[in-house]
Structures are given as structure tokens and as C-alpha cells.
Amino acid sequence: MRVAVLGSTGYTGMALLRILAGHPRVGTVIAASSSRAGQMITDIDPGLAAALRSKSNGILVDVKSVVEAEPEVVFSALPHLTSARVCEPFLGSTVVIDLSADFRLPDSALFARAYGEPPPREDLQLKSCYGLSEWHQKEIRESDIIGNPGCYPTATLLPLLPLARKGLIQGKVVANAFSGISGAGRKESINLLFTERTENINAYNPGTRHRHWSEIHYHLSRSGKQLQLLFTPHLVPIKQGLGVTTSCTLREGVSAEAVEAALKEAYGARPFIRLLGDRIPETRYVRNSNRCDIGWHVEDRELLLFSAIDNLVKGASGQAVQNMNLHFGFDETEGLRIYGEF
Amino acid sequence: MRVAVLGSTGYTGMALLRILAGHPRVGTVIAASSSRAGQMITDIDPGLAAALRSKSNGILVDVKSVVEAEPEVVFSALPHLTSARVCEPFLGSTVVIDLSADFRLPDSALFARAYGEPPPREDLQLKSCYGLSEWHQKEIRESDIIGNPGCYPTATLLPLLPLARKGLIQGKVVANAFSGISGAGRKESINLLFTERTENINAYNPGTRHRHWSEIHYHLSRSGKQLQLLFTPHLVPIKQGLGVTTSCTLREGVSAEAVEAALKEAYGARPFIRLLGDRIPETRYVRNSNRCDIGWHVEDRELLLFSAIDNLVKGASGQAVQNMNLHFGFDETEGLRIYGEF
Amino acid sequence: MRVAVLGSTGYTGMALLRILAGHPRVGTVIAASSSRAGQMITDIDPGLAAALRSKSNGILVDVKSVVEAEPEVVFSALPHLTSARVCEPFLGSTVVIDLSADFRLPDSALFARAYGEPPPREDLQLKSCYGLSEWHQKEIRESDIIGNPGCYPTATLLPLLPLARKGLIQGKVVANAFSGISGAGRKESINLLFTERTENINAYNPGTRHRHWSEIHYHLSRSGKQLQLLFTPHLVPIKQGLGVTTSCTLREGVSAEAVEAALKEAYGARPFIRLLGDRIPETRYVRNSNRCDIGWHVEDRELLLFSAIDNLVKGASGQAVQNMNLHFGFDETEGLRIYGEF
């Protein structure tokens, strides 16, 4: 396979290149960067350049060169609103796995609430699919445009969806999420400096204000049940890793066993989900893996859900490759780590 | 004033000694440690030893020597269940400010639920008072035994109490707290090693399982309203700092303005509380200070509260000194920092 | 006293404002910032704004307003080459303590080697003095322009100067320094992001390539002995703190006792230097203090020196205030912390 990555020098682009470097089905990797076209990958990350040696000539190219190279898959790690536009030449002819928000929210009003304007390719929203790998396998296989989920939505939706779909929970869902700093991207920002972030934690964009609220809300609503969502993200001084602690209420008569059964039914056979029961996940154990660890705790009718992912892997680049595997009918785990590193 | 610190070599004991070293009303500081009596403070922390030079001979003593020295105040930074017993010789004759849990929970059943047995001095529970400085000034002035609040209860109760007391909130309170590692104490524990904690976040003792749940629940209940509490603490890789994100529901008809008014009425004139409105507190801004920063966010009837303290200062040693100031009628801020460091 | 700070929103400017907020001799603090004039300090750092309340109206001003306010001392925390030019209106009429490099190196060629052009006010270089507080007290008292030392030179020169001046060492001096990230300033730089710095250490500008090599070399040479200097700085993932491990050779016949005697003679009575003997300093113990801790280790004729400072305090803003104290004949320690925080 010949695959291309647009936006190669951000954190998700670089993570994608590393995963693709070790993917047994991928023979050629075309790394594109609008800002650094013509530069050597080795100047950005020497280890990555070494890893890609047999699959790339080691030079960053522009989008025009990607078009000429006719890749079979294009991963876009570009910013929202930019991504769908830059992917223009590939839409329709090539499989596009878009890590931006541009194809995650077919509801134009909800998209506009989050991103200030309608989705750039409104016409294609219904032809694309949402790439939460564990839930949309059929669409992922059939669609040529896959909107790869955000990191917060991935970790928030995975424990909730089995319960929401079966109608086991009701009322208000309070999700508090904690993200490593790489989730904010590789941006020249004072607020992301080591000196500003070390020894510091804070919430931001609380309640319904974070863009990912719209994405979580939309896909939670599609589960068929009316649930109210409060989503409050926090920045914590780690590089990679994302945890969510979610509080919700069980419908009357729903037992702890029913919760466990629903989670096991949904995920018992899925390679990248580990159900920990009453053990609480820790982000260190999923670091560098494509796994989501899920734990839970029931007291009477109160349910607490705990989930942990690596925001750069299951929350972005790993899930994108998982979606490529699913689309092309490869084994879902090819090129991906189930277990974390050290 | 002649003051003593029991348990000088833990994090709260050391923080106490530093604050007392700079307190203008304190002339003599007696530093006691059962495990290291006879050793020099300079061998534990040379900067602290220098700071205490004019108030201490620099040698750690045992409890017997403290009794002989007849201090006017005894701060106990000993573990729960141990503390009240070691303080025996001082109870009744000396002002005791106990940083352990032993005098925080007059409800014996609730205490036993958290600590496995009834409070060691059940007979004195009603003669002692709870030292949440902003709420119990009169009792703090009049009582000779002050149970200094836990770090989680301090940061959780401060934003909630003004609203609970006025009956502005109802139903379920979901508090998620994030604590720096110093909150776990200076213990030889694999789980607290740098290598286990860096790049890691996790919840623990969720719902009603953490000991501090009992303390928060008890003092929230005393506010007169029936509220259900879910409290889930998390460990985050910072040294000092504690944040709480609390979600609750406003009673029908309660406006955002009423929330603001209640908080301003309670804290507008209090030196150690800063009301940030819709700005969200960050732990770095309160580091090394005795301040609690509070922000809030209202959406329809949903209220999110954000609070941040330094767990070693307002969450332990700083509040203990604030209580000493209140008890003896000194200015509340003497020897304490309102603003953090750098 | 009425004092002004130019460049208030960088790390050293903010550290200066915090120290001045608590300085008993300072009644008015004028905080200037070219980029943020007109903004409120509380929007940058609410704790700092609170601390300055009685000494400032809380608004950042431009340089013109500083001139009109006629301060008695101007601290400049501006970048090199900019600083001397912006300070123009004050030179000659007001005491200027310049934290940039502009008045640290009277040797124009050496300055140009480091900064690419001659010092901006070559004419004033000999009227200014180098503000290494422990060594230039007389000049600091008499000069109206004080070039405040860099962080690396402060920590490197303090242990070396007593030995160099007495001719106890010879040959090659190999200094390896480790700095917290705040030493690089508050700059929008990818290389200073949390994600790039956590879990990472690296040397940079080795041998004689770092600008501070020139400064250290110049002031070491003035000690009268011919020493060769290799200076290699490293970035380590801490916020504040700077350590130097220096290897050099004792002249024949020089004993360990002579080393200790020279250090004690130089620093035995100085409040901000602690001599630890064969104990090795740790940066945590000097954090937030104006202290330099010094340890040493002798094996035959090999001498290893260890020094630790807080780069923002003794390495910048604290030493600047120490120099103000010395210049005006105040107690050297006024407004400064001898011991660190927690």
C-alpha cells in the first residue's frame, strides 16, 4: 500500500508516520507538510527518519506531489476547516481518513456551534462516516471518507455507548476529562510552555463550551436516548495520556451486573478495549498503545465510569490506522500496539 | 509565643515549621519527631534550619521534651488515630491544632466508616471544633481543640457552603478533585515514586470510598440541606496543588446572579478567598499561598464550581496557622502569604 | 522608595515585581511593559496583582510614563541590546539595575563575540559595574549603572572566584551547568513547549559557544589567573533551578583544607551563601530563595565544585534587589528570602 500523511510535523502527524513505518501492509509512506516541504524528516526527528528509511526518501513534500504520487490512502492531520479543503483533490478518488473535525459532525448547526461556520464540505457529510472503530465497522468498511474521532470523544463515548444504547442510564451525564499537553497540538503558545504547565492543573471550556462537547453530544444522542451532557476538560502536566471520569445515573432496576454485561457484550471480543471491572485505569498503562482501558464503580443507582487512552494513539493516529485496517479488511490490530510501553 | 510541632519531618510538619519561622508572633518553635528525635533539622532541610535559627536550637526533640517546654500552642501533624493519643498530655491545658482527622468528625459512626474505629477521644469531640477558618471563626476563637480540615474537604467545601447554606442548590453534587502527590504524605511507597507518578493520572477511592467523603458529607449536611455527594479524587503529577471541579444543580428560579451574590456575601471581605467569576482557577497561582481561588460557570440550572488551593498550605499547614491567628485574635493573615510564589 | 520595572511580563520581570511587593523599603512600584501597556496586572497574574495592591494602581504603563514618574531605581528586565537603548532616559539620572547583558562585559570584542555587535553604550561600560553581589560591593555602592550577572555566570563564578583569586587552581576548568526551562525566558517557542521538554535532557551551545561563556571567562580572567574554561549548559525539565558541576585541578601542594579555608574566608559571613562541605547541593533546597549553596569534593589534586541557585532569584531578580539593597546601604537581605519554599 501507498499511503500519504498531510500535516506531518504536528504531534498526530508524527505519531502516524511512526505507526505507518512499522505497518506490515504499508510499503510507501509519503510525508507532506505545507510549511516545511523540501526539508528532511531527519531534521525534525532523526529516529523517525531512520524508521521510515525503507518506505520513504526522507523528504517532506507538498500536497501537489502527493496528488501526483497517487496514494491509496490519505491521512489528514491538518487543522479543522483547513483539512477538508486541502483534501479536495482526493475526495471521491482516494480513501481519506481525516483526523480533523471536518467530517465528524454531519449536523451543520452543531458543527457551526463548535467551529463558527458550517462544515466545509456540507455536501459530503452524509457520504462520510464517523470512525469510532468499535462502533462503526460496517460504515468504515464502506465509506471512502472517514472522520476520525477526537481524543476526548473517543475516551468519553467508549464507556458510555454500550450503556446508552441499551437504555441503562438516564438524565445527566457529568464527564470530567484530563488530557496531556500534546492534545493541544504543537503550537507556539505561551500557555503550552513547560514553565506554564508544570506544577499546574486547570479546567477550561467547561459544561458545553468545548468543541468536543458537540461531537460527544451528537454521537451520544444517536444512541437513541435523551441524555444531558456536561463535559469539562482539564489540562494536566503529562505529555501523552487522557482520562475521563464520568458520573451518571442508572435507570431504576438496572443492576451492576447489567452494566457489566452490557460492557462485556460490546467489548468482550474487541482487541483494543480492556474491561477492568472495579479496577481504575491509569494512563501510564495505555501509553503508546491503541488501547482503551475501562473501569466502573456502582453505588446504588449511581454509576462512575473511568476510561484511559493515549490521546495521540487511540485518541488520534492509532485509531486512524485501525480504521484503515478495518476499511481494507486487514486484521484490526496490524501495525498497532495492544499493550503500552514500559 | 512558644509553639510546638509534632510530626516535624513529614510534608505538613515541614511546611508548618517554615511558616512559623516567618511568623512575627512566634518567638520559639519546638520541633518534635518521634522517629528522628535527637537529629539536627539541618540534616533534613538546611534551608529550613537556617530560617528557624533565631527561634529554635535546631534539634528535633521527643514528645516528652515538648511537654516540659510548656508551649502555648501544639500543632500535630501526626497520622490519624495516633495524633489524638500523642496529644493526650496537651488536651485541656494547651491549645491543640490537630492536622489529623481525629477531631474533624464528631459523628462516631461516620468517623468509624472512614477510619475503621471510633474517634480516639470520643469524649472530646463536642468540645473540639472544625477549623474551616472562613466558617467557624467563633468556635475557633473559643475552642482549645481545633480539628484542622483535610485538603480535599477544604477545597470542596469552600465553594459549596455559601450555596448550600442558602439553599441555592439541590440533589446530587458530583465533585472531582485532583491532588498533587505531596497530599499522599512522605511515605516509602512504590506507588508514590517519581517513576510511577510522572506521565500518569488516575482516579482512586471513587464515589463515597475516600475517607474525606465522610468529612465533606458531614460538614455539607450541617449546612441544613439534603444533598447527595459523589466525591472522586485523582492523583496528578504535580508536587503541590489541589483543584476541585464540582457539578451541581440550582434550585428552580435560582439565577447566576444569586450564585455570585451568595459567594460575594460569604467571601467578599475574606483575605484568603479570591472570587474569579467565570475565570477558572489554576493551581500554579495559589502555590505556596494560603489562598483559595474560586470560579464558577452557570448554564441554565447547571452550576459548575472550580476551586484551587495549595494542599500543603490552605489545605493543611497554612490553614492551621490561620486558625492559630483567629484563636489568639491576631490578624488573620499574619505570617501567611496571600499571593503565591512565581 | 519609588522603583520601576521595565519588561514586567517576562519571568524575571514578574519575579522582580513579586519581590518588590514584599520589600519593606519600597513604597511604589511602577510596572512597565512595551507590549502590554494599558493592561491590568491582574489579567497576567492575579496573585501578583493582589500582592502589589498597596504599591501600584495595577496597570502596566509604557516607558514614557515611567520617565514622568521619576523613579529612584529602574530595573530593566528587557532583552540584551534593547535594554541599554530603552534605559537611555534614565542613564545618568537614575540608578539603573540592568538584568540584560548590556552592562556585564566592558570588553567590546568579547561582548561582540557573544552578542554579534559591540555593547550598545560602549561609552558607559567603564562607568558601570558588574553586580555579582558577593564580590563587587564597593562598586555596586558607588555606581549608578549595575550590570546584573547572568544566571549561569552567577552559579559558576561563585564557587570558582575564591579559589581563582588565591591562585589555588590551574589549567582547565570544565563547567557543566543544568538549567530549568524558565531560564530560556517566556518565549513562544516550539522548543520550550511542555511536550518537547518533559522527559528530555540535552546539552546545547557547548564549550565556548554559549553567550555566557564570554561573561564567565571575562570575570574569571579578572581574578588574575590564567584559566582555560569549557562551559556546557544543559536544559533539564524543571521550572526553576540551576546547578553547576565544575571540575578543575588544584595547584601542586594545595590541600583540601586550603580549598575550604578560601571558601570560608570569602563567604563565611555572607548571608546568601551556604557552604555545605562534602554535601552536594540540590536545587529544590534553594527554590524561591536568593541563596547559593556550594559543596565540594577533593580527590588528590582534582577538585569538583557543586553550586545550586534558583535561576530566577539569585540568578536574576533576587540578586538585582540584593544589589539595590547594597547600593542604597540597606541591609543586604531586606525583602529577600534566605531559605527556599517547601
Place this chain on the structure above:
Amino acid sequence: MRVAVLGSTGYTGMALLRILAGHPRVGTVIAASSSRAGQMITDIDPGLAAALRSKSNGILVDVKSVVEAEPEVVFSALPHLTSARVCEPFLGSTVVIDLSADFRLPDSALFARAYGEPPPREDLQLKSCYGLSEWHQKEIRESDIIGNPGCYPTATLLPLLPLARKGLIQGKVVANAFSGISGAGRKESINLLFTERTENINAYNPGTRHRHWSEIHYHLSRSGKQLQLLFTPHLVPIKQGLGVTTSCTLREGVSAEAVEAALKEAYGARPFIRLLGDRIPETRYVRNSNRCDIGWHVEDRELLLFSAIDNLVKGASGQAVQNMNLHFGFDETEGLRIYGEF
């Protein structure tokens, strides 16, 4: 292949198990732990347990069970002095790769200087070999007892040996090393707590006092040239990663080109060494890889060498597997990562 790991629950033991889990030549992994025999690996590290699923029954065993299982290779991640004794039943019959110091130093006096007593199996010292993979391939292939190098010696010797062997350097070698905290092992120690290590750097055991001085000195001396070594390690607040900055002097007439040529001759074809020229290595780029990055800087006759490894991989478990690969004639890189992770 059937391989066993003794000391499975320390950091190097766990790193070994992860590497072996992915090693294509290894079919069975026997994980032993004296302190936790009978426990499940999943209770220690659930991701690791998942990774080992097809190669292990997931239960920790005792040494006796290892003997019965008749493994073809035994890796010992036990402490020095203990390791050789516990390995007793395997010495002579099984390939033993010992990650402790017990077979690193055939010089009994030098061993005793570092470890307080002679090597436990003095009789076998000359039958064993030193497993610095890039330098002792022939012995590694032929010997059944391989003393796996320490982390500091690996990173210090790799850049020095090509120069020392060719006689390009002379006189005094000053090596300053910076290690992540995992290098100190998984020990219940106050000094290794997150709270003690974050925001802190310090040197320890300077000059010739660290145990690894003996190991480095011995193997540097074997290169045939008389060099004086000062080795000073530092602890820095990272988990994994080790850097060394080494200063030495070129013999008269030796050019920068000769340095480069010697390094290229030694390492140009070696998969795990990257020569960066005047680029300085950063530990983040080798994290989780078995690579050593080397940079250098020449000024006249002064040479500065920079090396970076992951202390748990090339500094311990990765090199142990590299030695297994070399011993059995597998490709040197099998099961090992050349490039780091993210």
C-alpha cells in the same frame, strides 16, 4: 526459544518481559520473582500480561520452577551479589545474561572497591564476558555467561572507546552523566518519591565514588591507554533517559576529522548507534529504543562528547536482548526498536 527472567517485577525485569513478548524467536517466557511468586502478572501490569498471553501462563514463579522448566536462556535482573548466587543452578548449563554487576568486573580488587566484597563467583569471572554489544561480539557469541553492562558505563564507554583504542585522547576524562529516576530501581525510598524528585537536580557520588566508576575505569583501561577518569552522575526528573557529557583532550596533532573517522569506523555499520556529528543528542529521541545517539564538538585540542540512551533499554534490558541475539546468531536487531516512540 524458551527464556526465563529472574527479578521480573523491577523496572529492568518488566522492560525485559515487554521486549521478549514481542521477540519473534522467543516462544515461551518464564517470569520469576522471589517476592511475588504465585501472583498474576496482570496484577502488576495488565498491558504486559496481555502482551505475554501467547508466551506465558501469566503467573510469576519461583526459581525452582525456572530450573524445572529448563530454559535455554536465563536473564537475571536481580541485585548485585544476589544475582550470581541465585543463578548458581544455571551457570554452566544454560546461557546466563546477568544484568547485575556480578560478571562485569573480572578485577576482584576493583569489584570489591565498588561492592564491598569480591565478586561472588570469582572462579567464573574469566569464563564470562562483558556484554557491551558493539565491542565484544566474538566473546558474546562464545561465552555462556554474559555480564550485561551498567547504564552509565554503556553511555560513557560507547563514545570514548573508539577514540581511546586508537590513542586519540589523553590525560583526564571528565564525564558528567544525567540519569532518569528509573535508573535507581523500583525501591521504597523517600529519596525517589515524586515529591522529592520533581523540580530537583543534584549530583551524587562524584569523582570516583560511584560504583560504575570502577566498571568504566576497568573497561576504558583495557583499551590500552592510560586515562584518568572523573565520573559524576546526576539525578534529573525524568523517568527514562540517560545522557553523558564528556570532556577530554586530543593528543597533539589529532584533528576533528580523525575523531569523526574513528567514530565512523567503529559504528558506521552498527544498527543501534547513530552518529550525529555536531548535533547534540536529546534523550527524548532514544526513549524506548535500543539506540545510542552520539554527537561531538571539537575546539582546538578540546573534545566534548555527547551520548544519549534509554537507561532501561540500551542501558539494560534492550542490550541484554541484543546480546542474546548476538550469542545465538540471530539478526542483532530482532525484537528491538531502533527508533524511539513518539
